Amino acid sequence: xxxxxQTQPGMFVQExxxxxxxxxxxxxxPSYGLFWYKxxxxxxxxxxxxxxxxxxxxxxxxxxxxxxxxxxxxxxxxISASQLGDSAMYFCAMRESAGAGSYQLTFGKGTKLSVIP
Amino acid sequence: xxxxxxxxxxxxxKTGQSMxxxxxxxxxxxxxxxxRQDPGMGLRLIHYSVGAGITDQGEVPNGYNVSRSxxxxxxxxxxxxxxSQTSVYFCASGQGYGDLPQHFGDGTRLSIL
Numbered sequence: 001x002x003x004x005x006q007t008q009p010g011m012f013v014q015e016x017x018x019x020x021x022x023x024x025x026x027x028x029x030p031s032y033g034l035f036w037y038k039x040x041x042x043x044x045x046x047x048x049x050x051x052x053x054x055x056x057x058x059x060x061x062x063x064x065x066x067x068x069x070x071x072x073x074x075x076x077x078x079i080s081a082s083q084l085g086d087s088a089m090y091f092c093a094m095r096e097s098a099g100a101g102s103y104q105l106t107f108g109k110g111t112k113l114s115v116i117p
Numbered sequence: 118x119x120x121x122x123x124x125x126x127x128x129x130x131k132t133g134q135s136m137x138x139x140x141x142x143x144x145x146x147x148x149x150x151x152x153r154q155d156p157g158m159g160l161r162l163i164h165y166s167v168g169a170g171i172t173d174q175g176e177v178p179n180g181y182n183v184s185r186s187x188x189x190x191x192x193x194x195x196x197x198x199x200x201s202q203t204s205v206y207f208c209a210s211g212q213g214y215g216d217l218p219q220h221f222g223d224g225t226r227l228s229i230l
Contacts, residue, residue: 047218
């Protein structure tokens with residue numbers, strides 16, 4: 001089974017509208033973390049937002065918020081007021097323990113977001 | 118701040134050749150890792166290290182070797198390149214226990230003919 005599932009290969013959103021990118025995960029690690037990264041066409045990986053498994057409140061960073069539903073094992077990214085510069089690939093990633101104080105990061109396959117003027 | 122520096126940015130190899138992808142970070146991060154990114158596959162972990170002298174395998178380690186002799190450097194070696202290793206390679210570093218985001222290099226685009 002995939003550890004991180006992003007079911008939307010591509011999404012379109014009108015400029016200034018909000019959009020939700022889906023991410024579900026599977027882990028037996030009681031202490032895990034969830035990240036969202038943005039990859040524009042230039043190729044660099046840009047950190048957006050982080051949610052720890054024990055965090056009580058949903059994470060927010062400016063126009064980005066993470067809708068964390070622990071029981072459903074979902075960590076959807078919400079982008080409010082979309083901008084043309086938001087057009088990019090978006091990756092959900094999960095940090096799990098790998099024993100002896102180390103960890104591993106597993107990425108989903110990504111969602112390509114296109115913002116329409 | 119240089120952050121994470123990867124060299125080279127582009128490389129073309131012939132099948133069977135060897136090469137080393139370089140990765141250096143100047144943030145004194147203990148954790149460093151290598152990923153490969155293939156179309157439609159996201160990023161997959163190749164090898165990682167939690168400190169100098171300590172390395173471990175990720176999801177797709179076959180065909181790659183790593184070593185970590187210093188905190189700053191984490192080179193990735195392809196001993197005998199194969200066309201299946203054509204990919205974009207990212208090096209990343211991080212601190213703490215992974216509660217903070219990793220810093221990624223700009224990537225190396227590698228083609229094996």
